[in-house]
Amino acid sequence: MRRVALAALAAVTACTEDVTAPGHCPDFCPSGSITGVDTVLQTVVQRDSAFRGFVRPHEASSLLATNLPGVIDSRAIFLTLPIGDSLVVESGTGARGQIVGVDSLKLSVTITRRDTSAHNLTLVYYRLPLDLDSTKTFADLAGAWTGTDSLRSLNVDSVYALAGHVDLLRGDSVFVDTLTNRVTVIAKLDSASAPYVVADSGKAAFGVKVVADSRASIALGSVEAGLGPLLTWFAEADSVAKDTVPRSSTVGVRFDSFVFDLLSPSVDTTLDSTLAVGGMPVARSIMRFALPRLIRDSVQISRATLVLVTARPPEGVPADSFTLSAHGVLADFSAKSPLSPDPSRVATTRVHIGIARGDTVRIEMADILRSWQVDTLAPTTLALRQVPEGTEFPEIRFEPSTNVALAPALHVTYVRRFPFGKP
Amino acid sequence: MMSRTGRRLVAALFLSVSPTVRLAAQDSQFSVRGLGVPGRWESVRARTTGGAFGPFDPRSSVADVSLVDALQLTATAVEATTYRRAEIGGSRDDLRSSRFPFMSLAGPLSRRFVVGGGFATYLDRTYSIVTRDSQMLRGAYAPYSDRVGSDGAVADLRVAAAARLASWIAIGTGAHVLSGSSRQTAQRIYDDTTFLGTTQTAMVRYDGFGISGSVALDPVRSVRIVGYARSDNRLRTRLGDTETDRVDLPTTLGAALRWSPSPSARVAGAVAWRSWSDAGGFNTTSWSAGAEVGAGPTPFRLGVRGGQLPFGPGTAAPTEFGVTLGTGKGFSGNRALVDLGLERLVRKGGGLTETAWTVLVGLTIRP
Numbered sequence: 001m002r003r004v005a006l007a008a009l010a011a012v013t014a015c016t017e018d019v020t021a022p023g024h025c026p027d028f029c030p031s032g033s034i035t036g037v038d039t040v041l042q043t044v045v046q047r048d049s050a051f052r053g054f055v056r057p058h059e060a061s062s063l064l065a066t067n068l069p070g071v072i073d074s075r076a077i078f079l080t081l082p083i084g085d086s087l088v089v090e091s092g093t094g095a096r097g098q099i100v101g102v103d104s105l106k107l108s109v110t111i112t113r114r115d116t117s118a119h120n121l122t123l124v125y126y127r128l129p130l131d132l133d134s135t136k137t138f139a140d141l142a143g144a145w146t147g148t149d150s151l152r153s154l155n156v157d158s159v160y161a162l163a164g165h166v167d168l169l170r171g172d173s174v175f176v177d178t179l180t181n182r183v184t185v186i187a188k189l190d191s192a193s194a195p196y197v198v199a200d201s202g203k204a205a206f207g208v209k210v211v212a213d214s215r216a217s218i219a220l221g222s223v224e225a226g227l228g229p230l231l232t233w234f235a236e237a238d239s240v241a242k243d244t245v246p247r248s249s250t251v252g253v254r255f256d257s258f259v260f261d262l263l264s265p266s267v268d269t270t271l272d273s274t275l276a277v278g279g280m281p282v283a284r285s286i287m288r289f290a291l292p293r294l295i296r297d298s299v300q301i302s303r304a305t306l307v308l309v310t311a312r313p314p315e316g317v318p319a320d321s322f323t324l325s326a327h328g329v330l331a332d333f334s335a336k337s338p339l340s341p342d343p344s345r346v347a348t349t350r351v352h353i354g355i356a357r358g359d360t361v362r363i364e365m366a367d368i369l370r371s372w373q374v375d376t377l378a379p380t381t382l383a384l385r386q387v388p389e390g391t392e393f394p395e396i397r398f399e400p401s402t403n404v405a406l407a408p409a410l411h412v413t414y415v416r417r418f419p420f421g422k423p
Numbered sequence: 424m425m426s427r428t429g430r431r432l433v434a435a436l437f438l439s440v441s442p443t444v445r446l447a448a449q450d451s452q453f454s455v456r457g458l459g460v461p462g463r464w465e466s467v468r469a470r471t472t473g474g475a476f477g478p479f480d481p482r483s484s485v486a487d488v489s490l491v492d493a494l495q496l497t498a499t500a501v502e503a504t505t506y507r508r509a510e511i512g513g514s515r516d517d518l519r520s521s522r523f524p525f526m527s528l529a530g531p532l533s534r535r536f537v538v539g540g541g542f543a544t545y546l547d548r549t550y551s552i553v554t555r556d557s558q559m560l561r562g563a564y565a566p567y568s569d570r571v572g573s574d575g576a577v578a579d580l581r582v583a584a585a586a587r588l589a590s591w592i593a594i595g596t597g598a599h600v601l602s603g604s605s606r607q608t609a610q611r612i613y614d615d616t617t618f619l620g621t622t623q624t625a626m627v628r629y630d631g632f633g634i635s636g637s638v639a640l641d642p643v644r645s646v647r648i649v650g651y652a653r654s655d656n657r658l659r660t661r662l663g664d665t666e667t668d669r670v671d672l673p674t675t676l677g678a679a680l681r682w683s684p685s686p687s688a689r690v691a692g693a694v695a696w697r698s699w700s701d702a703g704g705f706n707t708t709s710w711s712a713g714a715e716v717g718a719g720p721t722p723f724r725l726g727v728r729g730g731q732l733p734f735g736p737g738t739a740a741p742t743e744f745g746v747t748l749g750t751g752k753g754f755s756g757n758r759a760l761v762d763l764g765l766e767r768l769v770r771k772g773g774g775l776t777e778t779a780w781t782v783l784v785g786l787t788i789r790p
Contacts, residue, residue, distance in 0.1 A: 019450050020570070021509055021516040023552035027736035027773045028455050028511065030552065034569045034611050034621075038560045300621035302613065366619050413560055413618060418571075418609035420625035421660050421667030423458055423703075 032419035036302070038412075041295075045401045045408040047288040050271050051335035055282040058134040058257035060390030062112060062219035064280070065123075065210040065258065071315050072393055074260035075145070076109075076208040076220050078253040079132045080231045082201035087237045087247040097237035100244055102196040104171070104188055108230040109208060110221040111156075111183040113391070115319035118212040120158075123185060125151040126207035127193070130200060138259040144207060151193040151206075156185055182221070196235065202251075204231060215317035219391055228253045260393070264315060269395075273402055274311040277324060278386035279395025286334060287326075287401075287408060289380040291372070296380075299414040301370050306347070306363040306382075309406040313355045314394030321352040322394060323387040326363045328371065332379040339383060344371045348387060351396055361398070369412070450520045450549045452509045452777055453741055453770060454573075457704050457734025458658065458670065461697075462524055462544025464579065466499050467785025471749025471764035472713025473726020475691040478637070478649040478679035481539070482527055482787060485677070486637035486651035487595030490537040490585035496530035499541075499787045507779040520549070535587045545579040546629075546658075548605040566614045575605025577629045577658065593639045601631035601658065601672075631658045631672055649679045658702070671701040673733075687718035699733030705740030707731040713747070720753030724764070732770060741772020749783065760787035 023029045057064075063076035089097035107125065114121065128144050159167045159174045160183075166173040171188030196202055206229070210216045221227020231251050236244040260280065262269065275285035295301075306326055314320070328345030329337035340346075347365040355361070365382075372380055386392060399406035454460040465474055466482035477485035481493035500523065507518045522544075529539030551572035557564040583597030605627050612620040633655030640648045655672035677695035684690075692712045700706045709730025716723045725748040735741035749764030764783035769776070 017521065018517075018519050019549055019574075020551035020553055020572070021452065021518055022514060023455075023554040023569075023571070024511050024514075024775070025554060028452050028552070028775060029554065030455055030571050030573075032571075032609075034571065034609050036558050036560075036567070036611065038558070300623060302611070302618040302621055364617070370619075411561070415611055415621040415623070418607075418623045418625075420607050420609070420623075421627045421662040421665075423456070423660075423668060423670070 032422055034418060035416040037299075037414055037416060040307075041292070041410040041412060042407065043401075044289050044291060044410045045287050046290045048275055048285060048401050048408070049334070050274065050276040050283055050285040052269065052271055052276065052279070052283040053281045054284055054385070055390035056134065057259070057280060057390070058255065059224065060258070061222055061225040061388055062391040063208075063222050063256055063258045064260070064391070064393055065208055065218050065220060066260070066316075066393055067210055067212070067216040068316065069263070071264045072260060072262055073138070074258055074393065075138070076256070076258045077128055077132055077136070077141070077205070078229050078256035079130060079205045080203060080229070081251040081254050082203045083233055083235075083249045083251055084201050085198055087235060087249055089237050089239045089245050089247060097239050097245065097247075099196060099198075099202070099235045100238050101236040102191040103234045103236065103246065104190050105194050105234065106171070106186050106188050106232040107206065108184060108186045108232070110227045111185060111218050112221050112225070112227060113219040113319060114183065115215040115217055115317045118215040118217070118317070121156045121210065121212045121216070121218070122153050123156060123187070124153040124209040124211060125187060125189070126209065127151055128205040128207045130203055130205050132205050132255055132257070134257060136257070136259060138261040141207065141259055145209070150209075151189055152187070154185060154187045156183065182227070196233065202233060203254075215319070217317045217320055217393075222256050223253055228256055273400050274397040275308070275384060275400055275408075276395055276397045277384045278314065278322060278389075278392060280390070280393055282386065282389045283395060284335070285384040285398070286332075286337060287382045287384060288332065289382070289410070291369075291380055295369070295412060295414065296373060296376070298417045301366050301373070301412065301414050303364065303413040304366040304369045305411040306365050307409045307411055308361045308363070308398040309408075310355055310357055310359045310361060310396060311399045312395075312397040313357055313359070314351060314353055314396045316353045316392070316394040318353050320392050320394045321350060322392045323348050324351045324361065324363065324396070325385050325387040326365055326368065327383045327385055328368055329379055329381050329383055332381040337381060337383060342371065344368070353394060355396070361396070450505065450507065450518070450522075450547060451770065452550065452775055453732050453735055453772065454547050455550045455552060456736065458702055459546035459548045459577070459734070460732060462547055462576070462579070464525065464543040466525065466527065466787075467501050467749060467762035467764045467783045468724065468751065470766065470783060471724040471726060471747045471762070472691065472715060473711040473728040473745065473747050475679065475693045475711040475713035475726055475728075476681070476689075476715065477711075478651060478677065478693055479647060479681050479691060481529055481537075484527055484541060484543055484579070484581050484583070484597075486639075486649050486679070487583040487597040487635055488585050488593050488637040488639040488649060488651070490529050490539045490583055490595055491587050491593040491639065493529035493537050493539060494531055495789050496528075497787060497789050498528045499526065499785060501525040502784045503781050505779050505781040507777060509775060509777045511775040536584065537586075538582075538584045540580075540582040542581070543579045544576050545601055545603070546577040548573050548575050548577065548603075560618070565618060568612050570608065570610040572608045573605045574608075575603060575627075577601055577603035577631070579633075583635070591641045595637045595639075597635045599633035599635060599653070599655065601629065601633065601655065604628045625662055627667070628661045629658055630661070632656050633672065645683045647681045649681075651675075651677045670703060673698040673701050688714070688716050690714040697733070702733070704733035705731060705735070707733050707740060709743075720751070720757055720760075722751055724749045732772065736773035739772070741770055741775075743768065743770045745769070758789045760789075761785070762787070
């Protein structure tokens with residue numbers, strides 16, 4: 001009995017805490033209250049400018065091939081590594097034999113982005129001169145893009161529709177990675193269309209054009225993304241024991257890029273006072289915020305939305321929709337401002353193809369504002385950029401702060417400082 | 424040279440005026456407005472007699488003169504667990520909390536001179552209020568929940584002394600340092616999670632000072648009359664280095680009568696008045712009556728108390744009424760005493776009715 005009594009006493013006197021009750025205001029509420037404010041700061045962006053050239057085609061993680069009549073014509077180009085003049089014919093001894101001929105080649109490219117509504121998606125392969133480099137333009141290679149110069153074409157949709165996704169007749173195949181949605185296209189070329197030239201040590205340069213019934217816009221993986229094109233040579237090598245033996249060698253690319261022709265005057269790459277983002281070469285816009293001291297020092301941000309008015313909408317196919325990022329910077333060096341690695345200083349939104357001039361693009365950036373409140377030495381500057389850069393052609397432009405009526409604005413919802421210390 | 428007992432006492436006093444435990448006496452919705460709810464400066468023994476024995480109890484700090492009966496070094500601590508119900512406007516909320524509201528230490532320096540000290544809750548500042556509302560944000564009403572809370576108290580750190588001047592009269596005096604803090608929180612959570620929740624916190628500190636004096640008269644052997652007074656200067660509220668508020672604190676006047684018709688029975692009554700209007704509240708008068716039966720190590724105690732609370736809505740002070748009972752048990756030749764008590768309390772005011780059951784446990788050590 002005594003133990004029961006002690007246990008009961010211990011139970012009712014054990015430490016316990018629940019002091020939260022619904023408030024009945026104003027009689028049984030504190031004199032101070034939490035005050036929420038919702039306001040639009042129209043002139044918070046006070047200096048902005050756009051810069052171009054952050055990613056050039058040969059630095060991009062994608063090789064853009066687009067064929068949108070009247071808008072843009074873009075083609076991937078790449079130069080393969082040489083295979084040399086001999087191949088290993090005896091793996092045991094490492095003995096090499098001179099390449100005396102080529103039976104065929106297989107060229108593999110990876111489509112990392114495509115518009116799934118584009119039917120009869122076809123890759124057209126061209127043989128290009130070996131002097132490809134980053135200075136080459138669409139016009140420089142104009143002579144190589146004639147129809148008669150094309151090696152062959154491969155209808156991706158048709159091959160994929162075949163059993164096993166393999167064209168046994170032509171030796172082509174298509175593989176789809178269901179996890180990443182990447183499509184690997186392997187095209188067989190014969191030695192006549194891509195001969196082995198001893199003087200070139202087996203180097204070869206190719207161009208890839210895309211065509212489709214509509215919306216022909218794809219991105220091929222590049223060396224920068226680890227998904228560069230691969231070329232497999234099926235060669236005949238001289239052997240001591242026999243006349244020749246078949247050997248194969250797969251090489252990657254030494255250089256890859258893409259060239260393009262901007263057909264539409266609306267995709268003019270010349271910068272003006274608007275805030276350009278994306279495009280090619282890639283543009284960024286720098287926005288400098290002059291936050292009121294109240295916002296910087298005294299309030300707690302619930303929501304902050306950067307409101308941008310479209311001055312020139314992006315053009316392309318729906319698959320060209322891209323991610324727009326407002327990225328905090330470590331220091332404000334204008335175009336050369338280093339981007340902050342802090343993920344809390346990055347806010348993104350999706351920009352869809354089809355947005356019209358005058359439409360607003362909103363980026364939720366409460367975390368960025370909060371980080372600026374915490375780090376009062378951080379520059380209140382944002383870089384508007386495409387993510388990832390250099391993988392899309394479309395470029396969007398926003399109205400700048402100099403356009404007072406349509407200037408970037410910050411819609412902020414915040415809570416004022418609570419009057420602590422008052423009875 | 425200070426005696427061994429004296430050294431122990433000084434050391435214990437030093438330790439006791441640096442409380443690290445939560446001091447709030449008893450949370451109440453009436454502590455939301457104004458300065459808070461006044462604490463009780465009573466041991467479990469005194470509290471279970473309705474507080475009527477407080478001015479006579481050397482383990483309590485109501486009247487400094489009561490120290491004169493601390494004939495050996497005595498340390499006392501109180502633990503209180505309260506189960507509370509607040510009813511207003513048809514809604515009912517059950518709340519609970521555990522607190523360590525009181526500790527005292529006393530011991531004689533000589534046969535006629537006793538010193539003591541300790542801490543007690545002066546004002547309880549613990550509450551947490553949740554309200555629901557909505558605000559027009561971006562073209563639509565955004566419902567939200569606000570939680571405003573305070574967790575803390577103002578403690579009364581006392582150093583006191585009492586002296587028996589003659590067999591029929593004793594006096595006592597004390598100095599009180601009021602010190603404390605409350606961790607205050609203001610939180611807003613929107614139902615729409617695209618609006619981030621906000622939480623603001625602040626540590627608010629309080630300080631003040633007071634003095635007290637009391638006299639005890641024994642006109643006959645079985646009767647003691649105690650009169651006491653206390654004056655606290657002001658309560659200063661600081662947020663960081665900034666003073667955010669300063670209010671005057673009340674003067675306290677009280678008197679009590681104890682009658683001991685036999686060695687095993689004692690009854691007492693007490694009344695106290697406090698000028699809380701100095702602090703922007705209502706002046707309060709509180710009364711109590713109680714009895715203790717049994718002279719041995721297991722007495723039985725009961726009491727009743729009533730009065731007002733200083734802060735509340737409207738033009739009339741909230742009222743308070745309580746009934747208590749308790750007992751005690753001595754161990755190791757009464758070197759250790761455990762007191763148990765149960766208190767039923769009803770507070771009313773401004774449409775709010777607050778009822779509470781409080782389980783009291785007191786531990787007294789006489790080394």
